[in-house]
Amino acid sequence: MTNRHLFPLRWNDNDQYGHMNNTVYYEAMDSAVNTWMMRRADLDPGGDVIGLARASSCEFLAPASFPEVLEVDIAVARLGTTAITWDLAILRQGASGREAPLAMGRFTHVFVDRKERRPVPIPAPIRAAVEAELHIGARQP
DSSP states (O other): OOOEEEEEOOGGGBOTTSSBOHHHHHHHHHHHHHHHHHHHSOOOTTSSEEEEEEEEEEEEOSOOOTTOEEEEEEEEEEEOSSEEEEEEEEEETTOOTTSOOSEEEEEEEEEEETTTOOBOOOOHHHHHHHHHHSOBSOOOO
């Protein structure tokens, strides 16, 4: 089972400098995490509990350009009571674990009641899937 998600670059992902615009790295990470939660952990985007982004960061290490296909490798830096901090690496498609990532990023999602917008415990199916399928703990540099 892989925790990598493909992200094919599109023509409009390149900026005027001829490489992937910085905002697209965030799109790739956000799409990968939410796709993983929907497919592997039964997240219902229309449900009563939703994950809201509380914080994000990205360290850009190397450029990418259309028409490359990238992969987002998903791990978890911290699994809390109401929040998950995702630890993400963006790689070229097929890159081995020894190859340097193009970017390293983090997203923190806080799970909240949709109506009240107050934190609630991470839904049990999401917690169980994270614990069963993902590496938990900060990546080694």
